[in-house]
Amino acid sequence: MKAVLFEKFQEAPKLVTVADPSPEPHGVVLRVRATGVCRSDWHGWMGHDSDIELPHVPGHELAGVVEAVGRDVVNWKVGDKVTVPFICGCGSCSECHAGQQQVCLHQEQPGFTHWGSFAEYVGIHQADLNLVALPESMDFATAASLGCRFATSFRAVIDQGKVSAGQWVAVHGCGGVGLSAVMIAAAAGANVIGVDLDPAKLALAKDLGAVAVINGGEADVPEAIREITRGGAHVSLDALGHPVTMTNSILCLRPRGKHVQVGLMLGEHAAPAVPMPKIVGQEIELLGSHGMQAHRYGAMLDMVASGKLDPARLVGEKISLADAPEALMNMNEFRSVGATVITRF
Ligand SMILES: [Zn+2]
Ligand SMILES: [Zn+2]
Numbered sequence: 001m002k003a004v005l006f007e008k009f010q011e012a013p014k015l016v017t018v019a020d021p022s023p024e025p026h027g028v029v030l031r032v033r034a035t036g037v038c039r040s041d042w043h044g045w046m047g048h049d050s051d052i053e054l055p056h057v058p059g060h061e062l063a064g065v066v067e068a069v070g071r072d073v074v075n076w077k078v079g080d081k082v083t084v085p086f087i088c089g090c091g092s093c094s095e096c097h098a099g100q101q102q103v104c105l106h107q108e109q110p111g112f113t114h115w116g117s118f119a120e121y122v123g124i125h126q127a128d129l130n131l132v133a134l135p136e137s138m139d140f141a142t143a144a145s146l147g148c149r150f151a152t153s154f155r156a157v158i159d160q161g162k163v164s165a166g167q168w169v170a171v172h173g174c175g176g177v178g179l180s181a182v183m184i185a186a187a188a189g190a191n192v193i194g195v196d197l198d199p200a201k202l203a204l205a206k207d208l209g210a211v212a213v214i215n216g217g218e219a220d221v222p223e224a225i226r227e228i229t230r231g232g233a234h235v236s237l238d239a240l241g242h243p244v245t246m247t248n249s250i251l252c253l254r255p256r257g258k259h260v261q262v263g264l265m266l267g268e269h270a271a272p273a274v275p276m277p278k279i280v281g282q283e284i285e286l287l288g289s290h291g292m293q294a295h296r297y298g299a300m301l302d303m304v305a306s307g308k309l310d311p312a313r314l315v316g317e318k319i320s321l322a323d324a325p326e327a328l329m330n331m332n333e334f335r336s337v338g339a340t341v342i343t344r345f
Helices: 039-046 140-160 176-187 199-207 221-228 243-251 276-281 294-305 321-329
Strands: 002-005 014-017 028-037 061-069 081-083 121-124 168-172 191-196 212-215 233-238 253-261 285-288 315-320 339-344
Touching: 002 321, 014 321, 028 140, 028 321, 039 321, 061 121, 061 140, 081 140, 140 176, 140 233, 140 253, 140 294, 140 315, 140 339, 168 176, 168 221, 168 243, 176 191, 176 199, 176 233, 191 199, 191 221, 199 212, 212 221, 221 243, 233 243, 243 253, 243 276, 315 321, 321 339
Parallel strands: 168 191, 168 233, 191 212, 233 253, 253 285, 315 339
Antiparallel strands: 002 014, 028 061, 028 121, 028 339, 061 081
16 A cells, blocks of 8 residues: 655655555454544654654544454444544553543554554554444545544533533634634634634634634733633633643633643643642633544534534645645644645545
């Protein structure tokens, strides 16, 4: 099969031909029909993820069709149209038994712990636990963006932030995760404020339901949010993962507000300074959010089917597998509006 592979961190990945995968007894092999290019792939390529063994094929936001099924798999057959959470549970640990596969103690992540979907085929483990059936009506490019950014945002807003109608929600960083969060929080009935440095992304945030937007390059962000909300946001998300957006997100909250850290903070940003006096004095909650387990996809897909959520609007450029190395290396420059998705293999 064709695959995009890198042999050293920070060295240009190449389009090469490698052996086709075969399914694990509990797994499947999918023919990849679409796969998103995400900043997490860039982190992996930079060497920020200790799970990655070289040589490596990245790619974790995927949708495809079951091509081969392992002998122990009960629920899936060749030809099924599926996606998969980027964090796959093991099925045996206490967190998996509690239904919290997104924090599985032995989790696997295609494109990190094993080869991913920047390829014609990808192996997925523990298929009965981790695969998600896709509605016939959903196109593969849209479905690919569910696996990471959209699902991650759904959990961050609905399950972790517990956003409810009438609340003020601030979203710091309007990339793929942030724009998804704007749409989801607006659908939940919240008044959403989008923050970014890029006017094009702020315009899209408004289109997707933000009631106000703030250009972080031109304003004191926490001050501006406290003014708009008359006292601060109830829930605020750092959808980017940077010390500045994290700090702004905490400082823009009203007393007893919730900060949800969704954007990854790795490498030089792994241990940021946190404004603890506000957290203690105002009883601020700090919450992490990490993907979303397969059994919660149904709630999200039902909202897509009923038209309350429209992830197709977040798909940006569609590229070929041959374009993937350059797209991956440029991922830290935040050039793209909406998700870049590989749809030609
Ligand atoms: Zn991703
Ligand atoms: Zn587990």
